[in-house]
Amino acid sequence: MERQVIKNIQSDLKDLGFYTLEVDGFWGSGSQEAWNSLINDYENLLATGVRVEPEQILRRGDRGDHVAELQRELKRVGHNLKVDGDFGPSTERAVKQFQKLVGIVVDGVVGEKTFAVLKGHAYPESLTHNAMKRAANKLEVPIEAIMAVSEVESRGRGFFTNGLPAILFERHIMRRRLVAYTVDPTPYMQKFPDIVNSSPGGYLGGLKEYSRLEEAKSIHTSAALESASWGCYQIMGYHWERLGYESVEEFVYRMKLDENEHLEAFTRFILTDSELHNALKRLDWVTFAKLYNGPAYAKNQYDFKMAKAFKRLTEESVSV
DSSP states (O other), X not given: OHHHHHHHHHHHHHHTXXXXXXXXXXOOHHHHHXXXXXXXXXXXXXXXXXXXXXXXXXXXXXXXXXXXXXXXXHHHTTOOOXXXXXXXXXXXXXXXXXXXXXXXXXXXXXXXXXXXXXXXXXXXXXXXXXXHHHHHHHHTSOHHHHHHHHHHHSOSOSBOTTSOBOEEEOHHHHHHHHHHTXXXXXXXHHHOTTTSOSSSOOOOOGGGHHHHHHXXXXXXXXXXXXXXXXXXXXXXXXXXXXXXXXXXXXXXXXXXXXXXXXXXXXXXXXXXXXXXXXXXXXXXXXXXXXXXXXXXXTTTTHHHHHHHHHHHHHHHHHHO
């Protein structure tokens, strides 16, 4: 099965002009180089408006036309599936086999990233399964624990559609950081209340948060970068020193690279907080959510969501 899947991918890469060797079903350096070339061309594809976005996340138990579309795509790349619109065990196995083959997170759940790779327009900055394994080893927890936290906390993609990392600018943090840099925030609070304030707010959401960040940088660059949360796990910039980065600028540079760097920052964040780390190792989701998300964890049911995700992922890893 896997060799046939590889042959189909090689054939697709050949049709796209990236692969010039024999379609033999063996994933060697030539196949990897062709795949990397496809990934590197992603920015050009994005610039011409090529985007693949499913209308919903698909997982085991789902039914309907979207599942049938998924099954057709899986059949196209070599999986022997019945196109019946029923996301059952065989479809889940095929999804996991495909995710493993192309190196993205193996969770059997089909979202924007899996659909994109199936359609031939991969997101080059996507989180990889190997990065998940490395994080699990560093934190001494099951990989399903990392996957569960990521599922609940990562908010989907860690990048906006223009390739910039997802951010949220916090005006109340900006006031604190200005004070830390011995800059009087008072005149800026009066002139730019949406950028410097004693209370949270002023959010524009999405890409518009970058306009707030740029305005804040005109006041004080480092304070501004430290006042935004960055990437999949929304790690605040002011944690840069605690996490072992040389400067907030280096932290931001790494957040701009890919989601694996977002996971690395998250891993460092956990490792530098023994109480948080121990809660994760115990799989104590209530304590972990309370420490990671703050008082609002219960209202948003973060503990319940992570426990539920971990249970599902663990059961799936045993059954497949």
